[in-house]
Amino acid sequence: MTRGRFITFEGIEGCGKSTQIGLLADHLRAAGRNVVLTREPGGTPAAEAIRAILLDPAQDALSPTTELLLYAAARAQHVHQVIRPAVKAGAVVLCDRFADSTEAYQGGGRALSHETIDILRNIATDGMGPDCTILLDLPAAEGLARTRSRGELDRIEGEPLAFHERVRAAFLAIAAREPERVIVINAAASVEAIAGEIGPRMDALLCAEAQEA
Numbered sequence: 033m034t035r036g037r038f039i040t041f042e043g044i045e046g047c048g049k050s051t052q053i054g055l056l057a058d059h060l061r062a063a064g065r066n067v068v069l070t071r072e073p074g075g076t077p078a079a080e081a082i083r084a085i086l087l088d089p090a091q092d093a094l095s096p097t098t099e100l101l102l103y104a105a106a107r108a109q110h111v112h113q114v115i116r117p118a119v120k121a122g123a124v125v126l127c128d129r130f131a132d133s134t135e136a137y138q139g140g141g142r143a144l145s146h147e148t149i150d151i152l153r154n155i156a157t158d159g160m161g162p163d164c165t166i167l168l169d170l171p172a173a174e175g176l177a178r179t180r181s182r183g184e185l186d187r188i189e190g191e192p193l194a195f196h197e198r199v200r201a202a203f204l205a206i207a208a209r210e211p212e213r214v215i216v217i218n219a220a221a222s223v224e225a226i227a228g229e230i231g232p233r234m235d236a237l238l239c240a241e242a243q244e245a
């Protein structure tokens with residue numbers, strides 16, 4: 033059996049992750065691959081219930097630490113119930129956001145301690161990390177304009193522009209630190225152009241890794 037793979041999509045609000053991850057799933061399935069498409073926070077019934085709390089604008093009293101713990105709890109269940117079993121079974125797991133989002137939003141955006149975030153990441157992921165991450169990079173104002181044009185904002189989308197600029201800077205810092213894992217893509221390009229860049233790169237990655245296995 034071919035070893036499974038774990039690929040994550042990251043970026044600021046409205047950068048086009050959900051659009052592109054769906055197109056990549058279609059592309060890989062058309063090539064006969066077993067793909068599991070999932071998201072964070074969420075991906076299991078318990079983690080989706082946590083997601084509802086985290087994104088609810090009425091939960092405006094949540095402290096940054098409570099927020100961090102809820103994202104970590106959702107991730108622990110998701111890794112345990114979905115991600116690890118699927119990778120073990122040989123699937124390509126495509127996940128819309130993962131631990132880099134915590135570093136960017138709770139670390140960059142909320143300015144929580146990187147030490148605390150690292151400890152919780154280790155607990156929540158139990159050593160599970162992505163083989164490859166696609167970072168869709170876009171100026172924060174552009175991403176927010178896309179999100180706002182869709183209507184009502186969730187609890188995190190409603191944060192001010194400066195928050196989202198810190199989030200973007202934190203994502204770019206992760207990419208600069210781990211260039212072997214993180215591929216930065218210009219998310220200001222058209223949907224078709226971005227998909228046309230991601231598909232062949234993922235084909236090459238999956239073929240190269242299959243040959244190594």
Ligand code: T5A
Pocket residue numbers: 043044045046047048049050051052072073087103129130131132133134135137138178179182188189219220221222223226
């Ligand atoms: N969060 C998450 C944390 O704070 N910490 C964590 O640890 C984790 C895991 C999740 C929220 O939780 C936060 C981050 C988030 O705030 P969510 O609803 O999943 O909430 O939010 P997003 O992941 O940001 O999802 P969105 O749907 O808002 O944005 P996407 O997925 O980046 O963008 P997408 O594909 O839905 O597209 C947005 C709009 O832009 C258009 C689309 O048609 C759509 O209208 N679009 C484009 N327009 C022009 N050109 C392109 N290339 C386009 N691509 C898409």
